[in-house]
Amino acid sequence: MTIDVPTTGRSLPQLQPISFIGADGRLTDTPTEGLRIPSDRTLTGLYRQMVLVRRFEAQVTHLTRQGRLATYPSAAGQEAAEVGATTALAPGDWLFPTYRDSAALLTRGVPVPEILAAFRGDWHCGFDPHEYHISPAATPLATQTLHATGFAMAAKLKGTDAATLTFLGDGASSEGDAHEALNFASVWQTPTVFVLQNNQYAISTPLREQTNATMLADRAAGYGMPGLRVDGNDVAAVFAAVTAALERGRNGDGPTLIEALTYRMESHTNSDDPTKYRDAEEVEHWKQFDPIDRLEKYLRQTGALDDAGVDEIAEAAETLAASVRDAMNTEAEIDPRELFAHVYARPRTALAEQQQVLEAELAAAGHA
Amino acid sequence: MSVETGTDSTTDPTAVNDETATAASASNVGSAPSSVTMTKALNQALRDSLAADDTVLIFGEDVGRLGGVFRVTEGLRAEFGSNRVWDSPLAESGIIGTAIGMAMNGMRPVVEMQFDAYAYPAFEQIVSHVAKMRNRTKGKVSLPITIRIPYAGDIGGVEHHSDSSEAYWTSTPGLTVVTPSNPADAYSLLRESIASDDPVVFMEPKPRYWMKETLSLPVTTAAMDRAQVLREGTDVTLLAYGPTVRTALDSAEAGAEHGLSVEVIDLRTLSPFDDETVSASVRKTSRAAVIHEAAQFGGYGAEVAARLTERNFTHLSAPILRIAGFDVPYPSPKMEEYYLPTVERVLDALESWDWEL
Numbered sequence: 032m033t034i035d036v037p038t039t040g041r042s043l044p045q046l047q048p049i050s051f052i053g054a055d056g057r058l059t060d061t062p063t064e065g066l067r068i069p070s071d072r073t074l075t076g077l078y079r080q081m082v083l084v085r086r087f088e089a090q091v092t093h094l095t096r097q098g099r100l101a102t103y104p105s106a107a108g109q110e111a112a113e114v115g116a117t118t119a120l121a122p123g124d125w126l127f128p129t130y131r132d133s134a135a136l137l138t139r140g141v142p143v144p145e146i147l148a149a150f151r152g153d154w155h156c157g158f159d160p161h162e163y164h165i166s167p168a169a170t171p172l173a174t175q176t177l178h179a180t181g182f183a184m185a186a187k188l189k190g191t192d193a194a195t196l197t198f199l200g201d202g203a204s205s206e207g208d209a210h211e212a213l214n215f216a217s218v219w220q221t222p223t224v225f226v227l228q229n230n231q232y233a234i235s236t237p238l239r240e241q242t243n244a245t246m247l248a249d250r251a252a253g254y255g256m257p258g259l260r261v262d263g264n265d266v267a268a269v270f271a272a273v274t275a276a277l278e279r280g281r282n283g284d285g286p287t288l289i290e291a292l293t294y295r296m297e298s299h300t301n302s303d304d305p306t307k308y309r310d311a312e313e314v315e316h317w318k319q320f321d322p323i324d325r326l327e328k329y330l331r332q333t334g335a336l337d338d339a340g341v342d343e344i345a346e347a348a349e350t351l352a353a354s355v356r357d358a359m360n361t362e363a364e365i366d367p368r369e370l371f372a373h374v375y376a377r378p379r380t381a382l383a384e385q386q387q388v389l390e391a392e393l394a395a396a397g398h399a
Numbered sequence: 400m401s402v403e404t405g406t407d408s409t410t411d412p413t414a415v416n417d418e419t420a421t422a423a424s425a426s427n428v429g430s431a432p433s434s435v436t437m438t439k440a441l442n443q444a445l446r447d448s449l450a451a452d453d454t455v456l457i458f459g460e461d462v463g464r465l466g467g468v469f470r471v472t473e474g475l476r477a478e479f480g481s482n483r484v485w486d487s488p489l490a491e492s493g494i495i496g497t498a499i500g501m502a503m504n505g506m507r508p509v510v511e512m513q514f515d516a517y518a519y520p521a522f523e524q525i526v527s528h529v530a531k532m533r534n535r536t537k538g539k540v541s542l543p544i545t546i547r548i549p550y551a552g553d554i555g556g557v558e559h560h561s562d563s564s565e566a567y568w569t570s571t572p573g574l575t576v577v578t579p580s581n582p583a584d585a586y587s588l589l590r591e592s593i594a595s596d597d598p599v600v601f602m603e604p605k606p607r608y609w610m611k612e613t614l615s616l617p618v619t620t621a622a623m624d625r626a627q628v629l630r631e632g633t634d635v636t637l638l639a640y641g642p643t644v645r646t647a648l649d650s651a652e653a654g655a656e657h658g659l660s661v662e663v664i665d666l667r668t669l670s671p672f673d674d675e676t677v678s679a680s681v682r683k684t685s686r687a688a689v690i691h692e693a694a695q696f697g698g699y700g701a702e703v704a705a706r707l708t709e710r711n712f713t714h715l716s717a718p719i720l721r722i723a724g725f726d727v728p729y730p731s732p733k734m735e736e737y738y739l740p741t742v743e744r745v746l747d748a749l750e751s752w753d754w755e756l
């Protein structure tokens with residue numbers, strides 16, 4: 032009896048994370064698997080967006096501490112992964128984010144009040160998914176990775192060239208749905224890019240208790256798809272890797288798993304206490320890999336950015352922060368009757384009856 | 400509508416596959432009335448839906464080449480191609496999760512969970528996303544997904560192959576839950592479910608897959624949110640759905656021999672519940688019992704009994720009874736005859752009422 036031995040097709044990602052711009056702001060000599068560094072012009076745009084995002088996250092976190100939002104998971108420290116990946120999308124592509132990815136929504140142009148609706152305690156996702164080509168942010172971990180795969184499958188069947196990108200965390204990578212999505216996407220060869228933001232923690236659980244794999248990107252090989260590990264704090268690497276992966280998908284060559292190594296600088300959400308599971312030195316250590324500092328150094332060296340440019344961007348960030356404050360100072364209008372409005376397409380008598388109960392309660396309480 | 404309730408093929412699933420195969424190969428669209436199994440009716444509903452709407456897609460475990468373990472999708476891959484009907488990797492959450500993405504991108508997926516208990520891995524996707532997407536997007540994203548789930552026992556299935564999972568789905572706002580009890584409804588309700596912009600959990604009663612009925616397809620029966628009075632009576636209302644409709648009809652027949660006039664209602668759609676039809680019947684008869692295979696505690700019958708009591712208390716002569724499975728895990732093939740609600744158990748329950756009231 033002979034067993035067929037495959038001769039091609041399997042390779043593991045390089046151990047060294049792909050990186051163009053090192054923590055010192057200088058070009059690295061890391062092999063980059065054929066990827067090319069984005070132009071200064073593109074990098075300047077990415078720098079600007081990262082600065083905006085950082086200010087946004089800081090402002091929202093601050094407002095959350097003041098009680099303006101019910102909860103907020105900040106992506107401070109992860110700006111390169113958020114912005115680099117999202118900026119690589121074409122307008123027709125769809126994004127499937129998690130609760131962590133408000134920065135990605137901001138980057139795709141969703142208005143601030145709409146991004147923050149759910150975190151303020153509203154019952155809906157805040158924006159029209161079809162308008163921004165963004166799925167409502169998923170909280171049930173890894174579930175959105177399957178939606179991204181299915182959406183891309185439909186795009187493929189319809190013959191459109193939309194690709195999909197989904198974010199997931201290191202913790203979420205342990206969920207069954209993450210496994211199922213990677214497998215389905217590879218079997219069906221869907222144009223899907225999985226951006227796994229490995230920020231070292233799932234709430235309090237460190238990576239080493241999440242996986243025994245050498246690295247999460249290795250999993251790609253088991254699904255028969257390319258896996259890449261990038262320095263997730265180098266926006267140039269993230270942007271280049273995601274751009275190439277989207278291109279692959281669009282060319283009919285299937286999905287890609289990209290592990291972006293990064294670090295969550297803030298607590299998990301405002302209600303978390305990180306002192307219970309990580310020490311201040313560790314956070315300090317990661318500060319030297321800051322995504323914004325290094326790009327600023329680099330762009331100053333190339334001459335693409337100067338003091339005036341940096342100041343102008345900082346000013347734009349302050350304007351954004353002011354608009355966030357304004358937005359959160361306005362009370363969102365709610366209509367309790369809307370509880371019943373969107374549950375079913377086909378109206379239900381029983382729901383209409385329950386709505387009457389609520390209407391009567393509202394009338395008794397003196398509401399219009 | 401003539402329903403042949405006497406077929407004994409339900410006890411022998413292997414014999415049945417041959418029968419289904421014959422029925423499936425005989426194409427009788429719009430033809431003269433002929434004998435149609437529920438499997439064939441479902442198969443034709445899928446075929447007609449695929450033909451009517453390009454966005455209808457069918458995928459799941461073994462639904463392509465094999466035509467499904469119950470042959471409900473038989474021949475569809477050959478007819479419509481593997482871009483419309485295909486075998487997916489084996490993962491139920493994956494099937495539902497990707498169906499969600501496809502529906503967001505304009506498709507109308509019809510997916511199969513191979514057996515009732517094997518829908519459980521997809522529970523999170525169904526409850527947290529399928530049911531809620533429309534609401535959390537203020538109606539901007541609807542998910543016209545049909546989730547076909549073969550359910551119920553009485554087929555000699557080994558463990559995990561005979562569950563009745565309806566209460567999990569009916570207690571989830573956002574889902575429409577449908578279950579036909581006969582071939583004509585199987586066809587019509589499935590067509591309507593696929594065309595619906597609300598997600599539908601379409602529960603197919605396995606023990607009735609091989610039930611035959613003389614009809615010509617396509618057929619349109621009552622709308623999917625309506626219950627149907629199958630037999631009129633004046634003394635008592637029996638409420639049943641899916642596999643227990645036959646039990647109810649047989650009980651009515653047996654009851655008649657004892658001088659009881661039994662009304663039988665096939666609920667057809669479990670969510671929404673047709674309060675109007677059912678309450679009208681209960682007000683007329685003043686007594687009702689609901690029959691299902693699933694365990695009694697917290698089962699669908701509890702909701703039925705409670706809402707009928709709330710709405711019709713002063714018209715009732717007796718408490719509404721639940722004639723259900725016992726509160727134990729669904730038993731092994733050798734034990735299931737002791738578990739399932741039978742005609743005898745139904746009649747005993749009716750006798751337990753004080754008929755002087």
Ligand SMILES: Cc1ncc(C[n+]2csc(CCOP(=O)(O)OP(=O)(O)O)c2C)c(N)n1
Nearest residue numbers: 131170171172200201202203230232233234
């Ligand atoms: C299915 C599921 N289980 C548990 C949770 C609760 N939860 C929310 S975030 C989180 C940690 C996720 O960590 P990771 O995937 O690494 O993403 P990060 O928060 O670090 O961005 C947990 C356990 C959840 N949202 N969904």
Ligand SMILES: [Mg+2]
Nearest residue numbers: 200201232233
């Ligand atoms: Mg994490």
